[in-house]
Amino acid sequence: MNRLVLFFLFPFLFVCSEGEAKGDVYVVVVGVSGYQEIPSLVLPEKDAKAIAALYKLQTKHVILITGKYATKAVLLKSLKDQFSRAKEDDMVVFAFSGHGYADGICPYDMPAKGGKGITYREIQSILKQSRASRKVLFLDACFSGGIRGNASGIHSHAVNTPDVLLFLSSRTGEASIESPFMANGVFTTYLLRGLRGGADADKNRKITAKELFRYVSRKVGEKTDGKQHPVMWGKFEDDTVLFDWNRR
Template sequence: RDCEISLIAENKHAASVPANVRVHWHGRMAEFVIQPKLYVLAVGVGQYEDASLRLEFAAKDARDFAEAMRRQQGGLYRHVECKLLADAQAAKGDILDGLEWIQRQTTSKDVAAIFLAGHGINDDSGFYYFAPVDFQRERVKRTAVPWSEVKGTVESLAGKVLFFVDTCHAGAVMGPKRRDTADFTRIINELASAESGAVVFAASTGRQASLEDPAWNNGAFTRAVVEGLEGKADYHRSGRITINMLDLYISERVKELTQGRQTPTTTKPQTIPDFPVALTR
C-alpha cells in the first residue's frame, strides 16, 4: 500500500530534479474474500423403463438447469462442478452415488445446488420416495430412492444449500403432459428447517399438478428458474440475483405460463438472510 510519488517541473528550456515524496498507508487492509465453489447435482428422469410413467421434459429440465449453473463460473463462483444424471444415467444406485458425491465435495465455504425432476411416490405407509429410471411400482422400497437419503444428505452439507424439486405422484399419473404432485408440504418444510438449512424451491404446492409443455420446451418451473438465473430475475438491474428476486420471478412466471394452474413455493429457514445466487453477464 505504501508508494513513492515523483514530481518534475518542466518547461521548454529544462526539467527540474525530481522531488520525491514517500506516502505511507495507515488505513486497514482490504478484507480477503474467498469466492465460493458451486457444486451441482442435477437429476432428471423422463424416459422411465415403465413407459406409463414417462415425462417429456424432465431430463431436459435437469440438463438446462445444470448448464445455467455452469455459466456462473467466473462470476459469483470461482469454480462450478456439475454432476448430471439424466434418464439412463439416473438409476437408483447412480442417484445415491450422486448424493454421496455432493456431500463429499462441499465444504463450509461452498454452495451446493441439488435439482430433482421426475416422479415422486408415497408407499403404503406414507413414506415418500423419488422414482429413478429403473423404478418398479410393485417394488417401491427396493427400486426407489428414499426421501430420507435426500434429507440426510441435505442436512449433512456444510455450506449454503439450494434445493430445486419438481416431482410428482406416480400412483396418479395422468399422461405424459402432466406431473401429478403428491402433497409433500411437510417434507419441504423439513428440508428448509433450521436443522437442515436449505433454501427450497418447489415446483408446486399441496397436490397441484406440475405442468410441462412443448411450447416452453421445459416444465414450467424449470423454464422460470433458468430464465431467472439468466438475468430476468434481476429486478434492481444491479447485476446480482438474490434468493428473494429468484423466488419472485419464478412465482410470477410460472403463474403466467400455466394461467394460474400451478403455484411454486420457496421456503427457507428464518436464520438465513437473502443472499446472491447468480450474476448476470
C-alpha cells in the same frame, strides 16, 4: 406420480447475502424422461441439461445424470460422493426434474408397484452429512411440496436440516406441468429466465431469493392458470444472492 402434460427445476449460485462470492459450488443435476416401469415424460432431461449448462458457467464441479443412468443406486452414490467433497465455505446443489410422489422422487428404476423411490428422508440425510454451510435443493416434480410437511409460504423453519434453501415446483397436492410446445417445463423455463436476469428487479446483476421467488411464482401461476404454485422454503435471508453475474 403422474405429471400433467401441459407444462415444468431450477438452479442458482448461492453467495453470501452481502453479494461477495464465497467458496465453491458442487452440483448434481438429474433429469428422467423415459422410465423403466412407470409412464414417461417429455422434458425433464432437457430441463436437467439446461440447468447443468448454466451452472457450468460458474463451477467445474457439475455432475449431470439423465435417463437410464439415473437409477436409485447411482443417484444416492453420486449425491454422497459429490457433496462429501464440499468444504465448510462451499455450497452443494441438487436439482431434479422428473416424476415425484408424496414422499420422494422417482429415479429411472422406480417400481410401478410395491416399491419406493428416493425418499425425502434419504435426501435430507445426505444433506446433513455434507460439511457445506449452504445447501440448495431444486425439485421439479409432482407433489414436491411434500418435503416441507404442512408448512406453507416463502419461509418455514420446520426444515430439520440447517442452512437449506429449497425451491419446489409445486405445492404438496399439485402436479408439476409440462407442455410439448415448450423447450423446457414451465417451472424450469421461468427459473432459467429469472436467473438469467428476468428476476433482477433492481438491475444490479444479482438475483436474490426474494426476487427469484416473486418472478418465478408469478410467471408459473400465469402460465398454468393458477394450477401450479412454486414454493421457496427453508432457512435463508430474502436478500440472499442466488446468482451473481458480476462474478463471471
